Amino acid sequence: MTDADIIVVGAGPAGSCAAIAAARSGKRVVLIERGPFPGSKNMYGGVIYPRILDELIPHWFETAPIQRWVVRRSTMVLSDTGALNIDYRSNAWGQAPYNGATAYRPDFDNWLAQQAVAAGADLICSTTVTGLLRDDQGRVCGVSTDRPDGDLTASVVIACDGVNSFLAKQAGLYPTADADNYTLGVKETLSLSKHIIDERFGVRDNQGVDIEILGGTSGVNGGGFIYTNLDTIAVGVVLKLSKLSAQKKRPEDIIAELKRHPAIAPLVEGGQVVEYSAHLIPEAGLEMMPKMVADGLLIAGDAAALCLAAGIWLEGVNFAMASGMYAGQSASAAINANNVSANSLKSYTDRLNKTFVLQDHKKLRKIPHLVLSDRIQHKYPAFVTGVVERMFRVDNPTPKPGVRRIVSQERKKAGIKLSELVRDALTGLKGFG
Amino acid sequence: MTIAVCIKWVNYSGPVESDTPDERFAGFSFADQAALEWALRIAENSSDEVLVLTAGPVGAEAVLRDALSRGAHRAVRIDIDLTSDSSVIARNLVGAMSQPRMVWCGDYSNDRGSGSVPSFIAADLNIDQALGLVALELPENANASFAAVRRLDGGRREQLLISGSAVLSVEGSTVRLRRASLKNTMSASKQEIQVITATGGRMDTPALRPYRPRPRVTLAPIGLTALERVKHITDTSSSKGHGETVHAEPSAAATLILESLRKWGYLP
Ligand SMILES: Cc1cc2nc3c(=O)[nH]c(=O)nc-3n(C[C@H](O)[C@H](O)[C@H](O)COP(=O)(O)OP(=O)(O)OC[C@H]3O[C@@H](n4cnc5c(N)ncnc54)[C@H](O)[C@@H]3O)c2cc1C
Numbered sequence: 279m280t281d282a283d284i285i286v287v288g289a290g291p292a293g294s295c296a297a298i299a300a301a302r303s304g305k306r307v308v309l310i311e312r313g314p315f316p317g318s319k320n321m322y323g324g325v326i327y328p329r330i331l332d333e334l335i336p337h338w339f340e341t342a343p344i345q346r347w348v349v350r351r352s353t354m355v356l357s358d359t360g361a362l363n364i365d366y367r368s369n370a371w372g373q374a375p376y377n378g379a380t381a382y383r384p385d386f387d388n389w390l391a392q393q394a395v396a397a398g399a400d401l402i403c404s405t406t407v408t409g410l411l412r413d414d415q416g417r418v419c420g421v422s423t424d425r426p427d428g429d430l431t432a433s434v435v436i437a438c439d440g441v442n443s444f445l446a447k448q449a450g451l452y453p454t455a456d457a458d459n460y461t462l463g464v465k466e467t468l469s470l471s472k473h474i475i476d477e478r479f480g481v482r483d484n485q486g487v488d489i490e491i492l493g494g495t496s497g498v499n500g501g502g503f504i505y506t507n508l509d510t511i512a513v514g515v516v517l518k519l520s521k522l523s524a525q526k527k528r529p530e531d532i533i534a535e536l537k538r539h540p541a542i543a544p545l546v547e548g549g550q551v552v553e554y555s556a557h558l559i560p561e562a563g564l565e566m567m568p569k570m571v572a573d574g575l576l577i578a579g580d581a582a583a584l585c586l587a588a589g590i591w592l593e594g595v596n597f598a599m600a601s602g603m604y605a606g607q608s609a610s611a612a613i614n615a616n617n618v619s620a621n622s623l624k625s626y627t628d629r630l631n632k633t634f635v636l637q638d639h640k641k642l643r644k645i646p647h648l649v650l651s652d653r654i655q656h657k658y659p660a661f662v663t664g665v666v667e668r669m670f671r672v673d674n675p676t677p678k679p680g681v682r683r684i685v686s687q688e689r690k691k692a693g694i695k696l697s698e699l700v701r702d703a704l705t706g707l708k709g710f711g
Numbered sequence: 712m713t714i715a716v717c718i719k720w721v722n723y724s725g726p727v728e729s730d731t732p733d734e735r736f737a738g739f740s741f742a743d744q745a746a747l748e749w750a751l752r753i754a755e756n757s758s759d760e761v762l763v764l765t766a767g768p769v770g771a772e773a774v775l776r777d778a779l780s781r782g783a784h785r786a787v788r789i790d791i792d793l794t795s796d797s798s799v800i801a802r803n804l805v806g807a808m809s810q811p812r813m814v815w816c817g818d819y820s821n822d823r824g825s826g827s828v829p830s831f832i833a834a835d836l837n838i839d840q841a842l843g844l845v846a847l848e849l850p851e852n853a854n855a856s857f858a859a860v861r862r863l864d865g866g867r868r869e870q871l872l873i874s875g876s877a878v879l880s881v882e883g884s885t886v887r888l889r890r891a892s893l894k895n896t897m898s899a900s901k902q903e904i905q906v907i908t909a910t911g912g913r914m915d916t917p918a919l920r921p922y923r924p925r926p927r928v929t930l931a932p933i934g935l936t937a938l939e940r941v942k943h944i945t946d947t948s949s950s951k952g953h954g955e956t957v958h959a960e961p962s963a964a965a966t967l968i969l970e971s972l973r974k975w976g977y978l979p
Contacts, residue, residue: 315735388735402896427892
């Protein structure tokens with residue numbers, strides 16, 4: 279008999295949801311986390327879209343450790359001195375069933391893992407999984423860990439060990455790694471009083487704001503973000519790895535530069551840095567996804583590159599929670615059927631294909647590379663802000679110029695060919711569906 | 712026989728009496744960890760059982776489970792208000808030990824408490840104490856006496872030979888606590904922990920307070936303006952009467968120093 283039915287590696291959002299789903303179906307589940315507690319090693323920008331939890335933890339919003347409910351979502355385009363801001367507000371998002379929420383990962387991940395414990399899973403922390411165990415036919419049948427006497431056997435292993443998953447690589451499920459598929463996310467958490475945050479961002483009580491930024495990354499392809507917590511704000515950048523290394527720029531200098539931008543400085547002024555953190559993001563979506571199923575093995579969350587990073591959307595936690603949940607359910611169904619071969623576990627990818635997890639990725643397949651392309655990154659911010667600046671500038675006694683003329687002049691000034699503009703517009707339209 | 716190890720659970724996350732203490736920020740000190748490791752090493756070479764004890768609310772059981780996973784045989788939690796007097800905590804710990812062969816403690820806890828619990832335990836058990844050990848040499852035979860080095864004030868060290876029952880407190884640098892095996896980690900989460908409700912009062916101890924020199928009367932500063940008065944107090948260039956060079960035989964110099972200290976109020 280195996281030590282457990284299912285071993286889940288990594289107590290991030292994917293791992294905990296896999297453990298909850300599997301434990302709920304009566305399986306013996308061991309959830310292994312390398313950090314001293316779930317979430318202790320995890321970072322992200324700051325907004326979770328947890329509606330997928332409706333299925334797993336009804337009324338999750340009553341107990342989840344949420345900082346603020348996002349009622350304003352903005353997209354900012356920054357040129358060197360200008361800023362265009364598209365801002366949408368809905369106070370309805372501040373009430374059940376809610377939309378997005380800001381939360382600290384050490385709180386949220388820990389809470390989610392405790393739901394797995396409540397469902398019957400054994401949570402083992404401060405334990406790093408160092409490899410996969412295989413039976414004599416090469417099927418995955420457990421894991422080895424860094425603890426003495428640290429091998430553990432199971433019918434199915436679910437690898438939720440995050441971006442750059444060593445387990446998925448060891449299982450040979452990843453094609454060759456390409457630095458172009460990854461971005462480095464870097465974040466400063468700035469302490470500001472709740473009152474100041476409320477005033478600066480135009481919110482009250484536990485209402486929050488999510489700002490995604492194009493431009494402002496010191497010439498390195500990427501983007502930025504600002505999110506509000508109760509008494510801190512998160513300011514960060516996401517930087518294309520290959521460009522960052524080629525341009526030999528320091529990420530903390532890029533954040534400092536972003537904080538000095540005239541449109542950002544008033545928002546962050548006086549904030550004390552209380553945390554600095556960095557983490558890789560599997561940015562390329564469908565282009566980089568590994569095989570997610572092998573005999574006795576499933577891969578979920580960032581480990582399977584399921585994070586959706588498509589310009590105005592940076593969503594990874596909801597994709598991780600959903601894929602984790604489906605992996606937990608499929609693993610337990612396969613055990614019930616007494617068949618944990620890759621073929622039997624394939625119900626997992628079938629499920630991903632039928633739901634938003636892979637459907638969104640398929641729809642937005644071209645967007646991650648488009649958003650990070652040189653033209654969008656280096657030419658469009660100046661073009662877009664240039665057009666808007668000219669439209670809103672009053673040059674009396676000169677009469678207002680026509681919009682078409684402004685667009686044409688600014689396009690040429692930014693060095694964008696008409697054919698390129700048309701092509702990008704078509705790709706965007708097609709990509710965003 | 713029993714080798715007792717007392718470890719202090721410290722939680723930084725807020726009120727320790729809270730019903731649901733946040734265990735993410737709780738733990739026990741490196742010194743307590745070292746104490747546990749020494750006890751486990753002695754027990755390995757003998758038939759002794761290692762009993763690990765802590766005093767505190769239910770959240771404190773996390774450190775006991777940790778100790779069990781590393782190899783302790785039994786665990787007891789004294790259910791007590793952690794703000795209780797050290798002597799009350801010590802008395803309750805002793806009550807749960809029943810004639811231990813040795814008691815191991817850390818030299819400091821994570822909240823840097825008074826460090827007085829080990830002494831109270833020794834007093835209550837009426838056995839020897841060797842506190843603040845910085846080095847130990849365990850013998851092959853677990854029952855033989857062994858050498859230890861104790862830290863004294865002023866950077867001095869004291870060599871000790873420890874035999875028989877004693878309360879020992881060790882520094883965290885003496886040894887590194889072993890890592891728990893995976894199987895033990897899993898089984899410790901289900902192992903039983905005995906809970907004893909605290910009773911009893913303080914031990915009688917003589918009232919002591921730290922020495923403070925008596926206050927010295929200083930004359931009001933002289934000067935017509937505020938600046939002059941401030942200069943009078945702070946100006947180091949003018950003599951305050953304390954700078955005096957004396958040429959004397961050692962005994963006469965010593966007498967003079969004592970007289971001066973007495974005059975200036977540093978000695979009673
Ligand atoms: C800067 C930045 C900003 C982001 N912003 C957002 C955002 O605002 N909203 C959003 O939804 N997503 C965001 N994301 C993406 C999001 O963080 C991830 O998609 C999400 O965390 C993936 O969850 P996961 O459970 O798959 O992996 P992770 O959260 O990475 O969890 C993996 C877990 O596995 C553990 N682990 C790893 N290896 C081992 C091992 N060998 N043994 C044991 N345990 C192991 C880790 O300690 C960790 O707990 C952001 C990411 C970054 C870097």
